[in-house]
Amino acid sequence: MKRVSFAILGVALATFPLAPVAHAQDDVPAIMKQAFGAAKKLRYSGTRRIQMQFGPDLVQHTENVMKDGMRTRISFPDEGSFRGQIIVENERVRRHFFPDRNQIEEMPPRREEHMMRFMKMGKGSRNAPEFKVENGEEIAGIDTKRVEISDANGAVFMRMWIDPKSGLVLKRVMYNREGKPQATAEFTKVEFNPRFRRGDFELNVRGAKVITPRDKLAELVSKGGFQNVGLSPKDPLQLESARIQRIENVPALVQVYVNKNGRVSLFQVKAAIDPNRLQRFGRGERLQSYSWQRGGTSYVLLSELPEAELRAIYQRIRD
Amino acid sequence: MKQFDLAKIEELNMTEQELDHLLSSEGSLKIRQAVQAVQEEHVSLAWRSQLNERLVGTIEAKQRKRRFRWILSPALGLGFAGALAVALFIKSPTTPHSASLNTGPQLEESLIASHQDSLRYSDVTGVGLNTDEVVTKRSPSTYDYNQFDFGSL
Numbered sequence: 001m002k003r004v005s006f007a008i009l010g011v012a013l014a015t016f017p018l019a020p021v022a023h024a025q026d027d028v029p030a031i032m033k034q035a036f037g038a039a040k041k042l043r044y045s046g047t048r049r050i051q052m053q054f055g056p057d058l059v060q061h062t063e064n065v066m067k068d069g070m071r072t073r074i075s076f077p078d079e080g081s082f083r084g085q086i087i088v089e090n091e092r093v094r095r096h097f098f099p100d101r102n103q104i105e106e107m108p109p110r111r112e113e114h115m116m117r118f119m120k121m122g123k124g125s126r127n128a129p130e131f132k133v134e135n136g137e138e139i140a141g142i143d144t145k146r147v148e149i150s151d152a153n154g155a156v157f158m159r160m161w162i163d164p165k166s167g168l169v170l171k172r173v174m175y176n177r178e179g180k181p182q183a184t185a186e187f188t189k190v191e192f193n194p195r196f197r198r199g200d201f202e203l204n205v206r207g208a209k210v211i212t213p214r215d216k217l218a219e220l221v222s223k224g225g226f227q228n229v230g231l232s233p234k235d236p237l238q239l240e241s242a243r244i245q246r247i248e249n250v251p252a253l254v255q256v257y258v259n260k261n262g263r264v265s266l267f268q269v270k271a272a273i274d275p276n277r278l279q280r281f282g283r284g285e286r287l288q289s290y291s292w293q294r295g296g297t298s299y300v301l302l303s304e305l306p307e308a309e310l311r312a313i314y315q316r317i318r319d
Numbered sequence: 320m321k322q323f324d325l326a327k328i329e330e331l332n333m334t335e336q337e338l339d340h341l342l343s344s345e346g347s348l349k350i351r352q353a354v355q356a357v358q359e360e361h362v363s364l365a366w367r368s369q370l371n372e373r374l375v376g377t378i379e380a381k382q383r384k385r386r387f388r389w390i391l392s393p394a395l396g397l398g399f400a401g402a403l404a405v406a407l408f409i410k411s412p413t414t415p416h417s418a419s420l421n422t423g424p425q426l427e428e429s430l431i432a433s434h435q436d437s438l439r440y441s442d443v444t445g446v447g448l449n450t451d452e453v454v455t456k457r458s459p460s461t462y463d464y465n466q467f468d469f470g471s472l
Binding site: 048050052059061063065072074082085087089094096109110172173174182183184185241243245247248250252254256263265267269271273274277278281282285287289300302303 | 425426427428429430431433434435436437438439440441442443444445446447448449450451452453
Protein backbone atom coordinates (compact mmCIF):
# COMPACT_ATOMS: atom_id res chain seq x y z
CA MET A 1 0.00 0.00 0.00
CA LYS A 2 3.01 2.19 0.51
CA ARG A 3 3.68 1.90 -3.18
CA VAL A 4 0.14 2.86 -4.00
CA SER A 5 0.39 5.96 -1.88
CA PHE A 6 3.65 6.98 -3.49
CA ALA A 7 2.13 6.44 -6.88
CA ILE A 8 -0.86 8.57 -6.04
CA LEU A 9 1.28 11.42 -4.88
CA GLY A 10 3.48 10.97 -7.90
CA VAL A 11 0.56 11.22 -10.28
CA ALA A 12 -0.46 14.38 -8.58
CA LEU A 13 3.00 15.84 -8.92
CA ALA A 14 3.29 14.67 -12.47
CA THR A 15 0.71 16.95 -13.90
CA PHE A 16 1.86 20.39 -12.83
CA PRO A 17 3.44 22.01 -15.85
CA LEU A 18 6.94 23.39 -15.47
CA ALA A 19 6.42 23.69 -11.74
CA PRO A 20 8.93 22.51 -9.18
CA VAL A 21 8.00 19.39 -7.27
CA ALA A 22 7.68 21.28 -3.98
CA HIS A 23 5.09 23.57 -5.48
CA ALA A 24 3.22 20.64 -7.00
CA GLN A 25 3.15 18.88 -3.66
CA ASP A 26 1.40 21.91 -2.16
CA ASP A 27 -1.55 21.21 -4.43
CA VAL A 28 -1.79 17.56 -3.47
CA PRO A 29 -4.67 16.90 -1.05
CA ALA A 30 -3.58 16.32 2.54
CA ILE A 31 -5.12 12.86 2.59
CA MET A 32 -2.85 11.82 -0.26
CA LYS A 33 0.23 13.17 1.46
CA GLN A 34 -0.79 11.16 4.49
CA ALA A 35 -1.08 8.02 2.38
CA PHE A 36 2.29 8.74 0.84
CA GLY A 37 3.98 8.95 4.22
CA ALA A 38 2.15 5.98 5.71
CA ALA A 39 3.16 3.64 2.94
CA LYS A 40 6.70 3.28 4.30
CA LYS A 41 5.60 2.58 7.84
CA LEU A 42 2.30 0.72 7.87
CA ARG A 43 2.09 -2.72 9.42
CA TYR A 44 -0.91 -4.83 8.52
CA SER A 45 -2.23 -8.01 7.02
CA GLY A 46 -5.30 -8.38 4.84
CA THR A 47 -7.08 -9.85 1.89
CA ARG A 48 -7.16 -7.96 -1.36
CA ARG A 49 -9.25 -8.55 -4.46
CA ILE A 50 -7.68 -7.74 -7.83
CA GLN A 51 -9.72 -7.31 -11.01
CA MET A 52 -8.33 -6.67 -14.47
CA GLN A 53 -10.33 -6.05 -17.61
CA PHE A 54 -8.74 -7.65 -20.69
CA GLY A 55 -10.95 -6.59 -23.57
CA PRO A 56 -14.30 -8.27 -22.87
CA ASP A 57 -12.82 -10.55 -20.20
CA LEU A 58 -12.70 -9.72 -16.52
CA VAL A 59 -9.89 -11.60 -14.79
CA GLN A 60 -9.84 -11.58 -11.00
CA HIS A 61 -7.95 -13.16 -8.18
CA THR A 62 -7.44 -12.81 -4.44
CA GLU A 63 -4.21 -12.05 -2.60
CA ASN A 64 -3.31 -12.50 1.06
CA VAL A 65 -1.11 -9.53 1.89
CA MET A 66 1.30 -9.06 4.81
CA LYS A 67 3.09 -5.74 5.11
CA ASP A 68 5.72 -4.57 7.54
CA GLY A 69 7.15 -1.22 6.48
CA MET A 70 9.07 -1.79 3.28
CA ARG A 71 8.68 -5.56 3.42
CA THR A 72 5.77 -7.34 1.73
CA ARG A 73 4.63 -10.96 1.46
CA ILE A 74 1.81 -12.05 -0.84
CA SER A 75 0.33 -15.54 -0.99
CA PHE A 76 -2.75 -16.94 -2.69
CA PRO A 77 -5.81 -18.93 -1.59
CA ASP A 78 -5.70 -22.70 -2.01
CA GLU A 79 -8.81 -22.74 -4.19
CA GLY A 80 -7.46 -20.25 -6.73
CA SER A 81 -5.36 -20.62 -9.88
CA PHE A 82 -2.28 -19.26 -8.14
CA ARG A 83 -2.29 -21.56 -5.11
CA GLY A 84 1.14 -22.21 -3.71
CA GLN A 85 2.73 -19.15 -5.28
CA ILE A 86 4.49 -16.77 -2.90
CA ILE A 87 5.85 -13.29 -3.54
CA VAL A 88 8.26 -11.65 -1.12
CA GLU A 89 9.69 -8.19 -1.66
CA ASN A 90 12.02 -6.00 0.32
CA GLU A 91 13.99 -2.86 -0.49
CA ARG A 92 16.42 -4.78 -2.69
CA VAL A 93 14.63 -7.60 -4.48
CA ARG A 94 11.30 -9.19 -5.40
CA ARG A 95 11.21 -12.99 -5.30
CA HIS A 96 8.32 -14.99 -6.72
CA PHE A 97 7.98 -18.74 -6.10
CA PHE A 98 6.21 -20.96 -8.67
CA PRO A 99 5.48 -24.40 -7.15
CA ASP A 100 4.46 -26.07 -10.43
CA ARG A 101 7.97 -25.68 -11.80
CA ASN A 102 9.78 -25.31 -8.48
CA GLN A 103 11.36 -22.04 -9.54
CA ILE A 104 11.94 -18.70 -7.89
CA GLU A 105 11.96 -15.70 -10.18
CA GLU A 106 14.15 -12.89 -8.91
CA MET A 107 13.60 -9.38 -10.17
CA PRO A 108 14.04 -5.76 -9.11
CA PRO A 109 11.62 -4.44 -6.44
CA ARG A 110 8.64 -2.54 -7.77
CA ARG A 111 7.74 -0.21 -5.00
CA GLU A 112 10.57 2.25 -5.31
CA GLU A 113 10.36 2.32 -9.07
CA HIS A 114 6.69 3.27 -8.95
CA MET A 115 7.23 6.00 -6.42
CA MET A 116 10.11 7.63 -8.27
CA ARG A 117 8.42 7.26 -11.62
CA PHE A 118 5.45 9.31 -10.54
CA MET A 119 7.70 11.84 -8.88
CA LYS A 120 9.55 12.29 -12.16
CA MET A 121 6.35 12.62 -14.11
CA GLY A 122 5.55 15.70 -12.09
CA LYS A 123 8.43 17.63 -13.53
CA GLY A 124 7.64 19.56 -16.67
CA SER A 125 4.34 17.86 -17.25
CA ARG A 126 1.83 19.91 -19.23
CA ASN A 127 -1.50 18.59 -18.10
CA ALA A 128 -2.31 19.43 -14.53
CA PRO A 129 -4.65 16.93 -12.89
CA GLU A 130 -7.58 17.96 -10.79
CA PHE A 131 -8.29 16.46 -7.38
CA LYS A 132 -11.62 16.04 -5.75
CA VAL A 133 -11.85 14.73 -2.19
CA GLU A 134 -15.10 13.67 -0.58
CA ASN A 135 -16.38 11.13 1.88
CA GLY A 136 -16.24 7.65 0.45
CA GLU A 137 -18.09 4.46 1.26
CA GLU A 138 -16.89 1.84 3.72
CA ILE A 139 -14.22 -0.45 2.40
CA ALA A 140 -13.39 -3.59 4.41
CA GLY A 141 -15.48 -2.14 7.21
CA ILE A 142 -13.44 1.07 7.35
CA ASP A 143 -14.69 4.58 6.65
CA THR A 144 -12.84 6.21 3.78
CA LYS A 145 -12.12 9.44 2.00
CA ARG A 146 -12.50 9.15 -1.75
CA VAL A 147 -9.99 10.96 -3.93
CA GLU A 148 -10.81 11.41 -7.59
CA ILE A 149 -8.10 12.42 -10.03
CA SER A 150 -8.97 13.64 -13.50
CA ASP A 151 -6.87 14.95 -16.35
CA ALA A 152 -6.94 18.42 -17.87
CA ASN A 153 -9.92 17.40 -20.02
CA GLY A 154 -11.92 16.38 -16.98
CA ALA A 155 -11.68 12.62 -17.63
CA VAL A 156 -11.28 10.64 -14.42
CA PHE A 157 -8.34 8.29 -14.70
CA MET A 158 -8.03 7.18 -11.09
CA ARG A 159 -10.08 6.95 -7.90
CA MET A 160 -8.87 5.81 -4.52
CA TRP A 161 -10.42 5.21 -1.15
CA ILE A 162 -8.12 6.05 1.76
CA ASP A 163 -8.45 5.27 5.46
CA PRO A 164 -8.08 8.75 7.02
CA LYS A 165 -6.82 7.27 10.31
CA SER A 166 -3.99 5.09 9.02
CA GLY A 167 -3.44 6.49 5.54
CA LEU A 168 -3.84 3.03 4.01
CA VAL A 169 -5.23 3.06 0.48
CA LEU A 170 -8.02 0.49 0.75
CA LYS A 171 -9.24 0.61 -2.81
CA ARG A 172 -7.87 1.89 -6.05
CA VAL A 173 -9.37 1.93 -9.54
CA MET A 174 -7.64 2.90 -12.78
CA TYR A 175 -9.89 3.88 -15.68
CA ASN A 176 -9.27 3.62 -19.41
CA ARG A 177 -9.84 6.36 -21.98
CA GLU A 178 -13.50 5.44 -22.22
CA GLY A 179 -13.86 5.98 -18.48
CA LYS A 180 -14.39 2.28 -17.75
CA PRO A 181 -12.55 0.51 -14.92
CA GLN A 182 -9.42 -1.15 -16.28
CA ALA A 183 -7.89 -2.44 -13.07
CA THR A 184 -9.12 -2.53 -9.48
CA ALA A 185 -7.45 -3.46 -6.20
CA GLU A 186 -9.70 -3.56 -3.12
CA PHE A 187 -9.16 -4.84 0.38
CA THR A 188 -11.96 -6.98 1.74
CA LYS A 189 -10.32 -7.54 5.13
CA VAL A 190 -7.58 -5.66 6.99
CA GLU A 191 -5.94 -6.18 10.37
CA PHE A 192 -3.53 -3.53 11.60
CA ASN A 193 -0.40 -4.37 13.60
CA PRO A 194 -0.70 -8.15 13.45
CA ARG A 195 1.95 -10.50 14.83
CA PHE A 196 4.25 -11.73 12.13
CA ARG A 197 6.31 -14.86 12.37
CA ARG A 198 10.02 -14.86 11.98
CA GLY A 199 10.76 -15.65 8.37
CA ASP A 200 7.42 -14.40 7.02
CA PHE A 201 9.29 -12.02 4.75
CA GLU A 202 11.87 -14.49 3.59
CA LEU A 203 11.55 -16.96 0.76
CA ASN A 204 13.76 -20.02 0.77
CA VAL A 205 12.50 -23.15 -0.95
CA ARG A 206 14.80 -26.16 -0.89
CA GLY A 207 15.69 -27.35 -4.38
CA ALA A 208 13.98 -24.45 -6.12
CA LYS A 209 15.86 -23.14 -9.09
CA VAL A 210 16.41 -19.38 -9.09
CA ILE A 211 15.87 -17.76 -12.45
CA THR A 212 16.05 -14.14 -13.51
CA PRO A 213 14.31 -12.14 -16.23
CA ARG A 214 17.52 -12.50 -18.24
CA ASP A 215 17.07 -16.28 -18.29
CA LYS A 216 13.54 -15.78 -19.55
CA LEU A 217 14.72 -13.27 -22.15
CA ALA A 218 17.30 -15.74 -23.48
CA GLU A 219 14.57 -18.37 -23.83
CA LEU A 220 12.25 -15.98 -25.67
CA VAL A 221 14.98 -14.74 -28.03
CA SER A 222 15.76 -18.32 -28.94
CA LYS A 223 12.13 -19.44 -29.18
CA GLY A 224 10.83 -16.45 -31.11
CA GLY A 225 13.78 -15.92 -33.47
CA PHE A 226 14.43 -12.41 -32.16
CA GLN A 227 17.68 -10.48 -32.03
CA ASN A 228 19.56 -10.47 -28.78
CA VAL A 229 19.37 -6.71 -28.40
CA GLY A 230 19.02 -5.11 -25.00
CA LEU A 231 20.77 -3.43 -22.12
CA SER A 232 23.73 -5.01 -20.39
CA PRO A 233 23.19 -6.69 -17.00
CA LYS A 234 25.56 -4.05 -15.60
CA ASP A 235 23.35 -1.20 -16.79
CA PRO A 236 21.68 1.00 -14.15
CA LEU A 237 18.33 0.00 -15.67
CA GLN A 238 17.52 -3.54 -14.62
CA LEU A 239 15.44 -5.97 -16.65
CA GLU A 240 12.16 -6.51 -14.82
CA SER A 241 10.35 -8.70 -17.33
CA ALA A 242 10.42 -10.03 -20.88
CA ARG A 243 7.51 -11.33 -22.89
CA ILE A 244 6.36 -11.99 -26.44
CA GLN A 245 3.23 -10.10 -27.28
CA ARG A 246 1.24 -10.01 -30.51
CA ILE A 247 0.62 -6.37 -31.34
CA GLU A 248 -1.50 -5.65 -34.41
CA ASN A 249 -0.76 -9.20 -35.57
CA VAL A 250 2.97 -8.60 -35.32
CA PRO A 251 4.87 -10.67 -32.74
CA ALA A 252 6.84 -8.30 -30.53
CA LEU A 253 9.52 -9.02 -28.00
CA VAL A 254 8.86 -6.66 -25.08
CA GLN A 255 11.53 -6.00 -22.50
CA VAL A 256 10.72 -3.84 -19.48
CA TYR A 257 13.59 -2.17 -17.65
CA VAL A 258 13.26 -0.32 -14.36
CA ASN A 259 15.27 1.70 -11.91
CA LYS A 260 14.34 4.16 -9.22
CA ASN A 261 13.83 6.87 -11.84
CA GLY A 262 11.31 5.12 -14.00
CA ARG A 263 10.34 2.37 -16.36
CA VAL A 264 11.40 1.82 -19.98
CA SER A 265 9.81 -0.57 -22.48
CA LEU A 266 11.95 -1.85 -25.35
CA PHE A 267 9.88 -3.29 -28.21
CA GLN A 268 11.41 -5.37 -30.99
CA VAL A 269 9.13 -5.89 -34.02
CA LYS A 270 9.67 -7.06 -37.57
CA ALA A 271 7.73 -4.17 -39.07
CA ALA A 272 8.31 -0.54 -39.87
CA ILE A 273 7.66 2.11 -37.28
CA ASP A 274 6.83 5.71 -38.08
CA PRO A 275 8.74 7.75 -35.49
CA ASN A 276 6.58 10.81 -36.07
CA ARG A 277 3.37 8.92 -35.31
CA LEU A 278 5.06 7.39 -32.31
CA GLN A 279 6.07 10.76 -30.94
CA ARG A 280 2.70 12.31 -31.70
CA PHE A 281 0.73 9.62 -29.88
CA GLY A 282 3.31 9.38 -27.12
CA ARG A 283 3.02 13.07 -26.38
CA GLY A 284 -0.69 12.69 -25.69
CA GLU A 285 0.16 10.05 -23.09
CA ARG A 286 3.08 12.01 -21.61
CA LEU A 287 5.50 9.49 -23.05
CA GLN A 288 8.80 9.92 -24.84
CA SER A 289 9.87 7.59 -27.62
CA TYR A 290 12.99 6.73 -29.57
CA SER A 291 13.05 4.27 -32.43
CA TRP A 292 15.53 2.85 -34.92
CA GLN A 293 15.78 0.10 -37.50
CA ARG A 294 18.37 -2.53 -38.14
CA GLY A 295 18.32 -5.50 -40.48
CA GLY A 296 14.58 -5.38 -41.14
CA THR A 297 13.67 -5.07 -37.48
CA SER A 298 12.38 -1.99 -35.68
CA TYR A 299 13.25 -1.17 -32.11
CA VAL A 300 11.23 1.23 -29.98
CA LEU A 301 12.03 2.69 -26.59
CA LEU A 302 9.06 4.09 -24.66
CA SER A 303 9.20 5.80 -21.31
CA GLU A 304 8.18 8.82 -19.32
CA LEU A 305 11.89 9.59 -18.99
CA PRO A 306 13.25 12.57 -21.00
CA GLU A 307 14.09 11.96 -24.67
CA ALA A 308 17.79 12.70 -24.03
CA GLU A 309 17.80 9.84 -21.57
CA LEU A 310 16.23 7.53 -24.16
CA ARG A 311 18.97 8.53 -26.63
CA ALA A 312 21.56 7.64 -24.01
CA ILE A 313 19.87 4.27 -23.49
CA TYR A 314 19.95 3.71 -27.27
CA GLN A 315 23.69 4.41 -27.27
CA ARG A 316 24.23 1.95 -24.43
CA ILE A 317 22.24 -0.70 -26.33
CA ARG A 318 24.36 -0.10 -29.46
CA ASP A 319 27.59 -0.32 -27.49
CA MET B 320 60.59 -57.91 -116.21
CA LYS B 321 57.52 -56.81 -118.00
CA GLN B 322 57.45 -57.67 -121.74
CA PHE B 323 56.13 -54.81 -123.94
CA ASP B 324 53.86 -55.51 -126.84
CA LEU B 325 56.23 -54.47 -129.68
CA ALA B 326 53.48 -54.60 -132.33
CA LYS B 327 51.44 -51.90 -130.43
CA ILE B 328 54.47 -49.76 -129.96
CA GLU B 329 55.19 -49.94 -133.59
CA GLU B 330 51.64 -48.76 -134.38
CA LEU B 331 52.48 -45.47 -132.59
CA ASN B 332 55.20 -44.76 -135.01
CA MET B 333 52.97 -42.80 -137.41
CA THR B 334 54.05 -40.01 -139.61
CA GLU B 335 52.58 -36.48 -139.46
CA GLN B 336 50.69 -37.14 -142.65
CA GLU B 337 49.14 -40.22 -141.18
CA LEU B 338 48.14 -38.24 -138.04
CA ASP B 339 46.64 -35.34 -140.05
CA HIS B 340 44.76 -37.85 -142.09
CA LEU B 341 43.33 -39.45 -138.97
CA LEU B 342 42.37 -36.09 -137.49
CA SER B 343 40.71 -35.00 -140.70
CA SER B 344 38.65 -38.11 -140.83
CA GLU B 345 34.89 -37.83 -140.67
CA GLY B 346 34.72 -39.33 -137.18
CA SER B 347 37.22 -36.86 -135.81
CA LEU B 348 35.44 -33.96 -137.38
CA LYS B 349 32.09 -35.00 -135.80
CA ILE B 350 33.71 -35.23 -132.38
CA ARG B 351 35.31 -31.81 -132.88
CA GLN B 352 31.97 -30.28 -133.84
CA ALA B 353 30.26 -31.87 -130.82
CA VAL B 354 32.91 -30.56 -128.47
CA GLN B 355 32.72 -27.11 -129.99
CA ALA B 356 28.91 -27.15 -129.60
CA VAL B 357 29.15 -27.64 -125.88
CA GLN B 358 28.64 -24.32 -124.09
CA GLU B 359 31.62 -23.04 -122.25
CA GLU B 360 31.08 -22.83 -118.42
CA HIS B 361 33.23 -20.57 -116.36
CA VAL B 362 34.12 -21.96 -112.90
CA SER B 363 32.76 -19.66 -110.17
CA LEU B 364 34.67 -19.16 -106.85
CA ALA B 365 32.02 -16.91 -105.28
CA TRP B 366 30.69 -19.68 -102.97
CA ARG B 367 34.18 -20.16 -101.62
CA SER B 368 34.52 -16.50 -100.82
CA GLN B 369 31.17 -16.52 -99.06
CA LEU B 370 32.18 -19.56 -97.07
CA ASN B 371 35.39 -17.88 -96.04
CA GLU B 372 33.52 -14.79 -94.92
CA ARG B 373 31.15 -16.90 -92.83
CA LEU B 374 34.00 -18.80 -91.30
CA VAL B 375 35.79 -15.58 -90.39
CA GLY B 376 32.59 -14.21 -88.84
CA THR B 377 32.06 -17.35 -86.76
CA ILE B 378 35.64 -17.34 -85.51
CA GLU B 379 35.42 -13.67 -84.56
CA ALA B 380 32.15 -14.25 -82.65
CA LYS B 381 33.73 -17.13 -80.79
CA GLN B 382 36.73 -15.02 -79.93
CA ARG B 383 34.51 -12.18 -78.72
CA LYS B 384 32.54 -14.61 -76.51
CA ARG B 385 35.75 -16.08 -75.13
CA ARG B 386 37.09 -12.61 -74.37
CA PHE B 387 33.77 -11.63 -72.69
CA ARG B 388 33.77 -14.80 -70.58
CA TRP B 389 37.38 -14.21 -69.65
CA ILE B 390 36.46 -10.77 -68.28
CA LEU B 391 33.01 -11.61 -66.92
CA SER B 392 33.83 -14.79 -65.00
CA PRO B 393 36.25 -13.21 -62.53
CA ALA B 394 33.98 -10.16 -62.27
CA LEU B 395 31.03 -12.35 -61.34
CA GLY B 396 33.16 -14.26 -58.87
CA LEU B 397 34.45 -11.07 -57.32
CA GLY B 398 30.96 -9.63 -57.18
CA PHE B 399 29.57 -12.71 -55.49
CA ALA B 400 32.44 -12.84 -53.02
CA GLY B 401 31.99 -9.15 -52.29
CA ALA B 402 28.28 -9.55 -51.66
CA LEU B 403 28.99 -12.49 -49.38
CA ALA B 404 31.54 -10.46 -47.46
CA VAL B 405 29.09 -7.60 -47.07
CA ALA B 406 26.41 -9.97 -45.82
CA LEU B 407 28.66 -11.82 -43.42
CA PHE B 408 31.16 -9.33 -42.13
CA ILE B 409 29.77 -5.88 -42.52
CA LYS B 410 27.17 -4.74 -39.96
CA SER B 411 23.78 -3.82 -41.29
CA PRO B 412 23.39 -0.09 -41.26
CA THR B 413 21.48 1.23 -38.28
CA THR B 414 18.92 3.79 -39.31
CA PRO B 415 17.47 5.74 -36.46
CA HIS B 416 14.03 7.15 -37.08
CA SER B 417 13.44 5.72 -40.52
CA ALA B 418 10.66 3.62 -41.86
CA SER B 419 10.92 1.44 -44.94
CA LEU B 420 9.01 -1.73 -44.12
CA ASN B 421 5.34 -2.48 -44.38
CA THR B 422 3.48 -1.45 -41.30
CA GLY B 423 -0.05 -1.38 -40.07
CA PRO B 424 -1.55 2.02 -39.40
CA GLN B 425 -2.26 1.20 -35.76
CA LEU B 426 1.06 -0.29 -34.74
CA GLU B 427 2.52 2.86 -33.18
CA GLU B 428 -0.65 3.53 -31.20
CA SER B 429 -0.75 -0.07 -30.04
CA LEU B 430 2.83 0.08 -28.82
CA ILE B 431 1.99 3.18 -26.79
CA ALA B 432 -1.15 1.50 -25.46
CA SER B 433 0.79 -1.62 -24.54
CA HIS B 434 3.28 0.40 -22.52
CA GLN B 435 0.52 2.41 -20.84
CA ASP B 436 -1.52 -0.70 -20.04
CA SER B 437 1.53 -2.28 -18.50
CA LEU B 438 1.99 0.81 -16.31
CA ARG B 439 -1.66 0.99 -15.26
CA TYR B 440 -1.91 -2.66 -14.36
CA SER B 441 1.33 -2.63 -12.44
CA ASP B 442 0.27 0.50 -10.59
CA VAL B 443 -2.75 -1.34 -9.30
CA THR B 444 -1.17 -4.73 -8.71
CA GLY B 445 2.02 -3.31 -7.20
CA VAL B 446 4.06 -6.03 -5.58
CA GLY B 447 1.39 -8.57 -6.55
CA LEU B 448 1.02 -10.51 -9.77
CA ASN B 449 1.78 -8.58 -12.91
CA THR B 450 -0.37 -8.87 -16.01
CA ASP B 451 1.54 -11.56 -17.86
CA GLU B 452 1.65 -13.65 -14.69
CA VAL B 453 -2.12 -13.27 -14.40
CA VAL B 454 -2.80 -14.10 -18.03
CA THR B 455 -0.46 -17.06 -18.29
CA LYS B 456 -1.54 -18.27 -14.82
CA ARG B 457 0.98 -21.05 -14.84
CA SER B 458 4.54 -21.46 -15.99
CA PRO B 459 5.37 -18.98 -18.76
CA SER B 460 7.85 -21.51 -20.12
CA THR B 461 4.99 -23.84 -21.03
CA TYR B 462 2.75 -21.12 -22.41
CA ASP B 463 2.13 -20.54 -26.08
CA TYR B 464 3.37 -17.00 -26.41
CA ASN B 465 1.86 -16.58 -29.83
CA GLN B 466 -1.58 -16.55 -28.27
CA PHE B 467 -0.63 -13.95 -25.71
CA ASP B 468 -2.20 -10.82 -27.05
CA PHE B 469 -1.94 -7.69 -25.00
CA GLY B 470 -2.59 -5.63 -28.06
CA SER B 471 -6.28 -6.29 -27.75
CA LEU B 472 -6.46 -5.24 -24.14
